[in-house]
Amino acid sequence: MKWVRTCAAFAALSCLVACGAEPAPQAQAPSSPEAIPARPALASLDIERLRTLAAEALRGQRTYAPAGDNAVEYYLALRDKAPGEATVANALQELQPYVLIAAEQAMAGGELSEAQRLLDLLARVDAQAPALPRLRAGLDAARAAQSQRLAELQAEDQRLAQQRATALANAANKPAAPASVAPVSSAPASAAPAASAAPAPPPVATVPAPAPAPVEPIAIAAAPPAPRRDEAAARPLPRLISDSAPRYPLSALNRRIEGSVQIAFVIQPDGSVTAVRLLSSTPPGVFDEAALAAVSRWRFEAGGQRVPTSRTLSFRLPKG
Known part of the structure; x- marks a missing residue:
């Protein structure tokens, strides 16, 4: 039994x-330290x-x-x-x-x-x-990761501040560009007639350049198709070695309620389970806590890598 x-x-x-007391609404956190009652x-x-x-x-x-x-x-x-x-x-x-x-x-x-x-x-x-x-x-x-991220952000802020300061200093010290002056010719005026009186050189016969030889097109082999992402991401799930059955909530047992809960979680390289969260439940809110508590106690065979997955836990009343 x-x-x-x-x-x-x-x-x-x-x-x-x-017994028989109605659940009270969940307490809300006070909005300010002054509103917290002294206990x-x-x-x-x-x-x-x-x-x-x-x-x-x-x-x-x-x-x-x-x-x-x-x-x-x-x-x-x-x-x-x-x-x-x-x-x-x-x-x-x-x-x-x-x-x-x-x-x-x-x-x-x-x-x-x-x-x-x-x-x-x-x-x-x-x-x-x-x-x-x-x-x-x-x-x-x-x-440690949070401290490292904070140090990286501080270093980036310092680098950007240094860049801004350098740009402002360069803009303040940059000299004005000199005005452009048109070049003045120094040749004497009499040079122009002398140049015009010089005999013209004899014409040179032009030889047409040979036409370039046709170039054979180079065949380019088509690259093989990239593997599909879903095929690359397919991984076998580690074997479940420690299964903790969920506890049937007493309220659901007394009212003869059955249902199911879908839970998402991450299998760590050592086989432990983390990041347990609720995806859906039928009926809502009846079996959620029992399912989350059970999955958090599961243990899988160590696979050496993180594997996100999900499972559906069914709650069925005993027959007879």
């Missing part, structure tokens, strides 16, 4: 939210207050953001106050894939500060998470 175990796993997380330190709150805040964050879809007011941080504070509580441990285990996906998306979008915050949050949830070394190495590489 695989679906029964799935229900139990999701029930551990959903029991923290009040008490999580360590100073009691267990019941932390439970209430965690449930409110889940209903408001504040899974891992904003900083200081999200479900993951409330559950971490609960774990500090009640280290052996199974409900809190199960909730953090369920939320961990979403933090991982958000960190990868922030890194791909160039939001390196947010990616660092999410990696720190992931390390607090599970310091031995297998994806942490890869994500930290990727963040270091992204920072």
